[in-house]
Amino acid sequence: MRNTMEIGGYRAIIQFDPDIEMFRGEFVGLNGGADFYARDVAGLKREGAASLKVFLDMCEEDGVEPRRRYSGRFNSRIPSELHANAAAEGKSLNQWVTDTLGDRVAPGMA
Template structure:
């Protein structure tokens, strides 16, 4: 499922939002090991600025010997209401699976549009 507010540039992904205070679009790369954002008033300009911002970021990483991509361990904490936790455990057990597997399937369904 293609997200409407994501822009892919050279295999890196940026979230795009409109900032009404400055009347410009703002892009922020989300899979980098540091901050790289960019602004423009139109989509073509946003792509150009994104490419320039990414190029500068990657060059800096090469110079400093830093891995540019953020690494994700596959582990994270989630806080949910206790009653939802209890219901999720019941559903997972009824399916004969773990809570982790249930959550992974639900997230996969949500992010992949399943």
């Protein structure tokens, strides 16, 4: 189970903060920080929308792209057996890793 919520086309990670007995949401993939707190799901949606609006308005005022750009590059050393698995499936190592991560992290995106 992923503790995420989508608000206005942006994804937020939701965690419970036992010190204040509230849920905390934090938008990911932004060029800055935007978080919000609430005691329930309805509150998270409401506060998340308000936080996102403030963030997006500030970005527009400053002429900043709200979404962080990712290079898409990933360097890793893997066991030769995994490289061989990719070749056995007739795929490049890059395509095999992309497919495998896509199946695990975000089904349907690879």
